């Protein structure tokens with residue numbers, strides 16, 4: 322029994338590098354596509370936003386001397402590349418996927434519009450909404466919150482490299498402990514950095530719960546959707 326009917330799945334661009342440490346790892350990509358296909362077979366409507374951290378981040382670019390505005394545009398284009406790769410992997414498995422873009426760039430992808438995306442979800446197609454919000458100075462976490470709210474998703478599933486929200490960044494502090502559930506206010510008050518504050522505020526103000534879980538372990542997406550207690554629920 323699936324916990325949610327329509328989800329916004331946020332995938333980490335950085336995770337797409339897999340073990341190879343750069344670009345797009347085809348094993349990781351196919352693993353994600355298989356996990357998504359399992360949900361579609363179970364009747365779940367799936368909208369996806371993918372990050373671009375495996376290719377380019379505007380902030381890192383700015384630190385290296387790039388103009389931030391152009392660097393962010395490069396980052397948004399990186400998310401389109403990742404989205405096309407995922408759509409290709411899904412199509413290869415017979416799972417119908419459409420890439421929509423926040424910025425007009427047909428025929429690479431069709432321009433995103435909420436009614437069109439909802440129609441596609443109702444038709445059982447996976448909708449990959451790429452290009453972030455279309456605006457610099459944002460992140461794909463914020464784009465996920467925005468699209469999740471617009472598309473009336475029941476939950477935002479933040480599939481990442483860690484298995485939930487911790488008292489501190491678990492990749493830096495081995496003594497950090499995990500929360501099973503946490504409120505948006507606790508995230509602010511404790512200064513936790515699992516998701517940026519713009520995204521956190523949008524989810525809080527629009528009542529979109531967020532489930533943070535480790536997407537890099539095979540089968541976890543289905544487990545989360547089946548109600549297994551493997552991540553952290555933020556609400």
Ligand SMILES: Nc1ncnc2c1ncn2[C@@H]1O[C@H](COP(=O)(O)OP(=O)(O)OP(=O)(O)O)[C@@H](O)[C@H]1O
Pocket residue numbers: 332333334335336371372373374375461462480481482483485486487488489490491492513514515516
């Ligand atoms: N309190 C915390 N609890 C859990 N993770 C945390 C926390 N603070 C920082 N993090 C870090 O947040 C990361 C998850 O963020 P996210 O999935 O957005 O990664 P990303 O590298 O920014 O992805 P992308 O490539 O999409 O930009 C984790 O890998 C973890 O290291």
Ligand SMILES: O=c1ccn([C@@H]2O[C@H](COP(=O)(O)O)[C@@H](O)[C@H]2O)c(=O)[nH]1
Pocket residue numbers: 334371372373374377378379380392393394395396397398399400452453454455456457458459460461462463464
């Ligand atoms: O709305 C948005 C979303 C993203 N960007 C830029 O893209 C990169 C990659 O996104 P991540 O969330 O870091 O994976 C991001 O660093 C920004 O440079 C953007 O400008 N606007």
